[in-house]
Amino acid sequence: MLSFDGVTKRHGPRTVLTDVTFRALPGRVTAFLGPNGAGKSSALRILLGLDRASSGAALVNGLRYRDLRTPLRTVGALLDGSGAHGSRTARAHLAWVARSNGIPGRRVAEVLERVGLAAAGRTRVRRFSLGMGQRLGLAAALLGEPEVLVLDEPANGLDPAGVRWLRELLRGHADGGGTVLLSSHQIGEVAEVADDLAVIAGGRVVAHGPLGRLTAGHGSLEGAYFAWTGAADRGGAADLGGAQRPGGTGPLGGAGRSGSAR
């Protein structure tokens, strides 16, 4: 399980996250949805120990990332592409990640196969397309067979077949009991795969909970999204009250609850 509890982040005088609170539960795909600059990456960086919260806590199975004993076996992450050096082959990059994390070398071939890169294992990463780079990043995330996946815009650069493949991979992971948190600004992608939503705008969570319940009364996720984020842009929590009343939880009321109802 992943939990954000009152996470606030300031950069100098600028507050980029304010009291971010939501959970991502095992067996569920949780989408972290919001416009460009809303604060998704900032929140994920804090969760993954790459930055510190000014206050509040973001925890993986109740622990801060830096306190996890075997991080790659607990949480697989994809941020900003594969992170592999262009001169390395995909296989060499994954072998290096596996070795430095005590993961058996056999996993390299397994994850290359899993992400559809088996034939490209000996290709230098600089020759990869954007989509292949994303697949390599996913391979690294899967290396340690983690229960939790945290993926920042994983569909970037994937073609339609790749997007469908990714959706099935995430669904399968959650159906096997895993926790998936994926950030996105693509409403269509999210509508297809998410069980739960946390919507962020202007650094604040403006809605969270089960997708069906949150969108009830809006006709579509898109309608709901613009109601929530438009209202947030006007700075009006009060504007949000009617946005999802049919589902029984006002977005900000929902945000104040600990975690999403199942």
Ligand SMILES: Nc1ncnc2c1ncn2[C@@H]1O[C@H](COP(=O)(O)OP(=O)(O)OP(=O)(O)O)[C@@H](O)[C@H]1O
């Ligand atoms: N080191 C920093 N110093 C100052 N401001 C920052 C810093 N890092 C991020 N920000 C600001 O925080 C806000 C949130 O950025 P963030 O990258 O988290 O958004 P995002 O939701 O991931 O956006 P996108 O969908 O475009 O990737 C932005 O306004 C950004 O300019």
